[in-house]
Amino acid sequence: MRSELGISGRIARQFLHSPITPLLALIGLLMGIGAVLITPKEEEPQIEVTFADIYIPFPGADPEEVEQLVTIPAEQVLSEMNDIDTMYSFSQPGQAMLIVAFKVGKPRQQALVDLYNQLDSNQDWLPSGLGVGQPLVKPRAIDDVPIMNLTLWSKQADITAEQLTQVANGLESELKHLPGTRQIETVGRHDRIVQVTVDPVRLNAYGLTWMGMTQILQNANQQSNGLSLTQDNRQISLQIGHFLTSADEVGQLIVSTQNNQPVYLADVADVKEVADVPSQNVWMSQDGQVFPAVTLSIAKQPGVNAVDLTRAITARVEQVHNVLIPQGVEITVTRDYGQTASEKANKLISKLIFATTAVVILVIFSMGWREAIVVGGAILLTLAITLFASWVWGFTLNRISLFALIFSIGILVDDAIVVVENIHRHQKGGSNWKEAIPQAVDEVGGPTILATFTVIAALLPMAFVTGMMGPYMSPIPINASTGMLISLAVAFVVTPWLAMHLLKSSSHATHDPDGKAGKFRQFLSMFLTGSKAKSSRRLLSLVVGIALLGALALPMVELVVLKMLPFDNKSEFQVMLDMPEGTPVEQTQIVLHNLATEVESLPEVTSVQLYAGTSAPMNFNGLVRHYFTRQSQELGDLQVNLLGKHERDRASHDIAREARERLTPIAEKAGGVLKVVEIPPGPPVWSPILAEVYGPSQSMREDAAMQVQNAFRATADIVDIDVDVPATQERWTVTIDRARASKAGISEATIRQTIAAAISGSDVSYLRAPGRKYAEPIRLRVQDGEKVNLQGILSMSIPASGGSRIPLSELVQIRSGAQPHSIMHKNMRPMIMVTADMAGDLDSPLYGMADISAKLSHDYPQWDQFLVSQPDGLSHVALKWDGEWKVTYETFRDMGIAYSVGIILIYLLVVMNFNSYSVPLIIMAPIPLTLVGVMPGHALLGAPFTATSMIGMIALAGIIVRNSILLVDFVNQQLEQGVELADAVVNSGVVRAKPIILTALAAMIGAMFILDDPIFNGLAISLVFGLFASTLLTLVVIPVLYYLYMRRKIA
Structure with a gap:
């Protein structure tokens, strides 16, 4: 034993008999309970993303004149601003519309102040007599998305849309009294x-x-009023x-x-x-009949608990029945993000409890029930303080932050398991109890501290991923890293105190060398000593090399498909209908009715709302894609609501695919273009497959866009094809x-x-x-x-x-x-969009984009195609691929950088600890071995490799290095005590196998509880299969590599 205790042993000894220790634990638990009560609950995480729509009227001007005299000067003025991510412009007859998207994370208030200052300080950018009006700025943000929609309708023929509008007016005023409500609007008004x-x-x-x-x-x-006169010493007001x-x-x-x-x-x-003569109509479809309707959409203020607010709205609506809502008027809740947030939070919290319970049961079977109580207490306290820290960071209780906690269960428990297992081992050795606990903590304290920081080094760089994906997933690296620090403190402060009070009466079981440990000792020795050791090592290298090459080959042969995020299983989707320009709203309505009748025949559909001449209340996807600007008589939407996911057998994506197959022929027969739009599982993009066509003239761009559209149509599984070239009117x-x-x-x-x-x-x-x-x-x-x-x-x-x-x-x-066509710019360059989606066996737009790109390269070799940079289009036609490709490229690029930074930080930490350049390379050798489990796991379950899969791989780098550190550190301790090299290496593998396997099983158990989630199953697959394969290989590969290194060094 080492005579002097290190920092971890001294901390354990200090708090072992201190009365402050249980008080600190109690305070931590109370902090966690308070955080759960006060943290707002939402379905999706808050993302600081600000848009601004700028409308500049130029009455009487054609698009080309608007482009030259208004749009281009306005773009030049706005381009001087910092922190603008993307700028779109639309030069239309009589006005210019510009969409400014600020960089994610730019504070909304500062972004809008900068925008207004830029516009106001450049009021002289146009001649005063030109006839151009003042710019109108409409800010947009995620808090503009309604969290609740109430559709008012009636089966009674004498209740008209006009009367429903009057009812909605009363409800608007009443609901505005509820604290936390923001914008309340009525869609489909008939004033x-x-x-x-x-x-x-x-x-x-x-x-x-x-x-x-x-x-x-x-x-x-x-x-006229405000006048008065005086008569008989009295002042009389006059009107x-x-x-x-x-x-x-x-x-x-x-x-x-x-x-x-x-x-x-x-x-x-x-x-x-x-x-008023309607230019837009809303209808409720029920049992093949449609009834006049209006939809009330309610948004919430930032930071307000969505669950509490929607419950308050529901209660208030029930209170005003027969007061503001007359008999015969029915109200259907067609969106309730508060309810879905509550359901998701409750489900994930229950999974968190089950995952914790499963880990405790694992410890019961491996070490005993007393040890399980100690580990369970450490997990509970760590989660409680982590929840409080999450609230301090400003995160809400949403599906991402809760998934982060479930994902973290396995790694948060590592410190406690390693400490308790070592105390348990020392207790079996019959050591003095009061001295044994600090010694046991100190023995694993150094490697545990280092291992904790290696996991943090792997995870934390993910918090700096750019774009919307960064803040969307940021609760995972930040909460997990914070939790790791908290778990380390709990392992050194509270865990020893609990062990002293709960484990001191445990029986001292004897260690059986001829059991499983003895067999593992014999297996490991086979690679180190004896006449066949060299051939065994060669066979091991061959097996590992073949397994690694096979894993890398799986994506090449498309047995593992690359995709940004898989489809979620939502309870709604939308159908967009674009009729030819000039179609009256009545004709659009007829086609929508036919579509609604067909989609209602799907058994999972509960209700359908028709929006003719206007858009359905937007969601986050609609905010980014600007669906709320669909305000024209030839445009229409269907809002399709489904049974809850537990009440149906099929996922919403499969239902949407069948709906597309049924509805597309109906729309095409009427001359319309139909798109089935699902809620994306993560940050939305303009379109899954997006080709931007650039060229020197509008006519060249339009001709090229039509050729690109033909290539889209000629490619298998490409659906929802559309081009921004309107029919001639x-x-x-x-x-x-x-x-x-x-x-x-x-x-x-x-x-x-x-x-x-x-x-x-x-x-x-x-x-x-x-x-x-x-x-x-x-x-x-x-x-x-x-x-x-x-x-x-x-x-x-x-x-x-x-x-x-x-x-x-x-x-x-x-x-x-x-009628001249509108002219579209992106970042000051004129272009035309061709959009589509993919619905086939691969279901990944990246592969469809690759097929189309290859087809266009063969048919039009003179066209340049760009994947990252934007072409100028000054001399010839050029294409820029965007959509899901862009966010996939940026996310995996940033995650790759984060992965690399994490590996470098791990290397530096291990170098600093072991004072060697070579040892860290041995310790980090298992990192690529994670692929041996990750890729076959995805192929076995038929799951695509997604962004969450990459998060799992990044986490694996830190987790697996922790195991290597425990092994190598114990070897060094044995060598310091004079043990022979081969014996030290074998002892390390045998002694540390149990905590390594336990921590791996704990992480795998935690991951299994998110395996059924359509979005995070990629993370779960990476952890479960990656840990399984890499842990088994680590227990053999690291001892062998370190033995060879130390043997050469000693020689």
């Missing part, structure tokens, strides 16, 4: 308006004009005029006189209060005869405004009726029949000089042409 439908013939007959009617309505709806409060009042306005008789507005127009250009207009004394602005207001309707004023949440517009319009060929509108007269009136038809001419 009321006062519709003033003008008859052009009657208008001309009474000598009235459109602009004159507008002026009359605006002048009549004014009121002049009054507002219009009803449609009857609007109809009774006098607009002219004829033969000394008043002409009322109702004489020249049809005035009535009606529901007819455009009528109304040209003003400037000479005639000038001669008649009529301004061009008057002509433009009159025609535009007549076509689209003009909200000239608003009713001022009390008790309305939203203002009710007074809309001046012409009959729909007059808009068909413009003849009715152009028959209207406008006042000319000299008091005469001239029909609009005499001042304008109509030419037919084509």
Whole structure:
């Protein structure tokens, strides 16, 4: 035994008899309980990602003019900012839209302040008389995603969407009183308006004009207050005029006189209060029937507990039934992220308990029930303090942070098992109990400290992975590393105290050298001594080499598929429908109804909501892909809700694949493009397969994009193909005869405004009726029949000089042409997107992308293809591959760097401890041996190698090095005591085999509890199979390598 104790032994001795030790343990437990109670619960981790949509109006301009005069200058101004990750722009008729995506981690408030400052300080970037409007900035962030959707609908025919909108208005105000709510919106609103439908013939007959009617309505709806007068020593407030409060009042306005008789507005127009003509509709599909509906979406404030908030919303809705919600109106909860977060948290917490219990049972069978209580207490205390530390770090209780704890069970228990096992071994030796515990702790203390920091060195660099994947997975390296430090402290402070009080009465069993340990001693000696040792070592090298090469070959032959993340098993998916441009909302609605009827026939579908002319309330995927901008009559969504995952046999991905097969023919028959969109398992991308087409002109880009689309269609298993080249839409250009207009004394602005207001309707004023949440517009319009060929509108007269009136038809001419296409830029370079997904046996978009790339390289060798950098597209067509490829490349690149940094840090730590450059190489030799288990494990279970698989491999590097350190350190201790080299090596393998196998089994047991998770099963496979193979090999390879090294050194 060593005469002096090291730091670990001194710590153990200090706290062994101290009364503060149980108090520290109690405080740690209370901290953990408090953390569980106060930490917000969410389904997904919080990611600091900020977007900003910037709208810049340029009325009347075509896309090319918008691009040159607005978009490019705006891009140049914004490009001066730091921390912008990606910038998209869309030059559209009459406006430019820019999407600015800031780098992940940039604080939202600072990002928006910088953006506003940049725009405000460059207000002079355009000439003041050009006609470009002020930029409108719409910030977007993950907290804008609604956590709850309530769909209001009714089977009663007399309850309309307009009435449902009024109910939703009341609910909006009531739910806003709940603390923690943020943005509450109603999708599919049918608001009321006062519709003033003008008859052009009657208008001309009474000598009235459109602009004159507008002026009359605006002048009549004014009121002055704030005035006062004094009378009889009293101050009396004065109000002049009054507002219009009803449609009857609007109809009774006098607009002219004829033969000394008043002409009322109702004489020249049809005035009535009606529901607005819908450009969007929401329907609830039930049993093949559709019913009018509106959807109320509720977002939460940052840091608010989603579980508590959605429960409060549900309770409040139940309270206001028959108060704000009339009989016959049904409310279906179509999204409840609070409930799913609660279910996920409860399930993972139960797995955490089961994993801990399983580890304790393992210790019971291997060492005894008293030792199991000690280890169990250490695990419980470590988890409690780790939960508190997680709260301090600012993490919420979400599926990633809880998975991190389950994953950590196996490595957090390592320190306790190693310490308890060594105390247990010393106890069997009959040592003095009070002296034995510090000695036992000290014997393994040095290697345990080093091993703990090697695991941290392997894990912690993962916290610096860039992009959205970094903060998404950051709870794993940060919580696990923090937990490792806590477990080390618990192992040196609390574990010895528990051992002293619980193990002192244990019986001293004798060690049986002829049992399993004796057989392992004989097996290990076969590689070290004797006449056949050399041939045995050669055979070992051959077996290990063949196994390693076989493991590396599995991805090459696609027995192990590379994929970013596997599909999750969610309870919803969406169906996107894009009809040809110009399709009216009614036609879009008919196609959506047919799609809904078909998808409802799937047995797992519980309900379907139809969104025609608008988008369904967005999720995180929709936020990144900007689905909320789908606000046009030819666009539609289906929100498909499924049974809970435990109530159905099939995963949501399999259901979505069948839905795609059934629905695509229906959409194609109607001339539409259909996409089935599943919620991605991790951070979303614009599209799984994305080809960006660059070129010197818009026509070249469009032609090339169509060829790329054809290549997509010719590739097997490629689905949901779409290209950002819209179908040609007819455009009528109304040209003003400037000479005639000038001669008649009529301004061009008057002509433009009159025609535009007549076509689209003009909200000239608003009713001022009390008790309305939203203002009710007074809309001046012409009959729909007059808009068909413009003849009715152009028959209207406008006042000319000299008091005469001239029909609009005499001042304008109509030419037919084509609507110019929008122009898209990415990072200031014009391009066109071609998007798709993959749905086949491989189910990995990377392989589909590779097939398409090869096909395009063969057919169009003159096109350059880029995987990482962005082409300029100045001289010829070029392609840049993006989508899932980009996030996969960046994630695996950063994880590879983290893996390398971890290995370097491990090497430095081991060099510092052993004062040798060669010994660390021997200790780290088992790291590549993990592949012998990892790759065959994935192939055996048919699982893809994913980002979580890589996390498991990184963790394995630290775990397996810990085992090597324990072996080598014990050999050195034996050599210091004068034991022969071969005996020392064999003793090390025999003595340390038990704690090594126990810690490996503990980690494997913890991982097995996440093996059934569709996302984290890659991590579990890496740990289970990697630990199994590498642990068995380590117990043989490390002793053999170290024996050969030391024999040569001694010689």
